[in-house]
Amino acid sequence: MMDEPVVEVKGLVTRLGGKTIHRGIDLSVKRGEIYAIVGGSGSGKTVLLREMIMLLEPHQGSIRVLGHLLSQVTPREGKWLRSRWGVLFQFGGLISSLTVAQNVALPLLEFTSIPRELIDELVSIKLSLANFPLDWACVMPNELSGGMKKRAALARALALDPEILFLDEPTSGLDPVAAAHFDRTIKELRDLLGLTVVLVTHDLDTIESIVDRMVILMEGEVLVEGDPREVARFPHPWVQDYFHRRKGERDWRGR
Secondary structure, three states: OOOOEEEEEEEEEEEEOOEEEEEEEEEEEEOOOEEEEEEOOOOOHHHHHHHHOOOOOOOEEEEEEOOEEHHHOOHHHHHHHHOOEEEEEOOEOOOOOOOHHHHHHHHHHHHOOOOHHHHHHHHHHHHHHOOOOHHHOOOOHHHOOHHHHHHHHHHHHOOOOOOEEEEEOOOOOOOHHHHHHHHHHHHHHHHHHOOEEEEEOOOHHHHHHHOOEEEEEEOOEEEEEEOHHHHOOOOOHHHHHHHHOOOOOOOHHHO
């Protein structure tokens, strides 16, 4: 069901280093949608994503993922939950001492007892899904371009057939053509595999081309949440500058 929430955040308060990052955030991500977290520098976008994947704990409020309240899961339940989502970190997060294929195989080795020969076959499938060339599977991450690293990291995020993909700035550092190709891959994967995608981004092209709903964080709070076309009409200077700052950009309000 498209309206079924797979991520729910309620009353979230986060403090880091004596600074309040989030001041009571509420949001909900529906099953099967591509949902973007947007905001200015220091608005707590990546911190929120890290809380969703249990790398950080909020001070107050709750996060529920796939029906599970994260603050109450046991270590065993936490490991099981992590196997149901995939994560692509901003710079890929590939292990530099392992080849691309070994990086993609890592979650399968950690979370499953699948035979090695079958793992090799699954790695090839995941690389193909991410549009990563198979003849580059045995190279080291430092030999890859930025775009290739992102695709390798995407293949690793897909390794365990996740229900949710969490992506941190997936097109950051890519040229416009590579970024557009990556966006299309994400949308195709969502449609093909029925994924829910939660991404932190500042890329307006990404929002325009693939995002179903979005939230804008401002000064630790939710400024606005909704369909990108609705959000683009929100009468706040930051929002208006964000959506309409580029000369010749299409007018979202007329679409």
